[in-house]
Amino acid sequence: MNLHDYSAQLENSFYKLRDFDLKTAIILGSGLNQFGTDLPLLYSIDTADYDFMPVSTVEGHNSTIEVRSISDKPFLLFRGRFHFYEGYDILQCLTPVIIAKIANISNLMATNAAGGVNPYFKPGDLMIINSFNSFNIRKELSDALQDIKTVDTYLDYPAPELIEKLLETSSETGILLKEGLYWYNKGPAYETPAEIKMISKLGYDAVGMSTVHEIYFAALSGISSIAISCITNYAAGLTDQKLAHSEVVETADLIRTKFETLISSFILKTV
Ligand code: HPA
Secondary structure (H helix, E strand, C coil), X not given: XXXXXXXXXXXXXXXXXXXXXXXXXXXXXXXXXXXXXXXXXXXXXXXXXXXXXXXXXXXXXXXXXXXXXXXXXXXXXXXXXXXXXXXXXXXXXXXXXXXXXXXXXXXXXXXXXXXXXXXXXXXXXXXEEEEECCCCCHHHHHHHCCCCCCCCCCCCCCCHHHHHHHHHHHHHHCXXXXXXXXXXXXXXXXXXXXXXXXXXXXXXXXXXXXXXXXXXXXXXXXXXXXXXXXXXXXXXXXXXXXXCHHHHHHHHHHCHHHHHHHHHHHHHHHC
């Protein structure tokens, strides 16, 4: 399957999303699973009902695509995402962004859980991803995106207007935001302490296994994007504790209200 054929298949099933006149899409990461369940639901599908689409296999992730409204304005919500470490190929991992493109979305916010590498970061902090490494998935991305001109293309990330809206949201809600660099690890295993030492020396602030393929493809597709990490744990080797997914989910749960308030206020500014 190539990008052109997969996009055509998705377009056949989801072209009706264009009728909603959507501007903003949100991809929910670990722990944000319940976001928006109290908002009016205008459209919903479960990717499990489409045999050509992936299904999230990660604990605490669903795989529904929803249109909900906030102050009567609709937005697109991906409840769950698809990671390489689940064994999916790059095109399947890009499903939310391809659908966002079909829906004519102009703003994309991706959220995730990440390990804190910066010694000043604590579990529960929220970090705007200012930039990221992509070299460890460039090969997969460029193989899959052959249909798109990628040579000499400047990756336009983050979108300055979305950063501005997020910073406004932060000062209006009093929810503090850190900013930093996100190191992408393909997974499936967490990093070793030696890797974290290297990542830290290179100047990165947080580490995770998602999001980069999404914002990379969004940037190439002309969708303005921004990503936020919820720091759920100290990265490997920074404490004596062994890292586990349950810790990630627990911390994300603890700051759920704060994260949800930030996201809803941000959506209100962009729909
Ligand atoms: N490493 C990689 N991915 C993660 C982490 C981490 O420490 N925490 C949450 N997702």
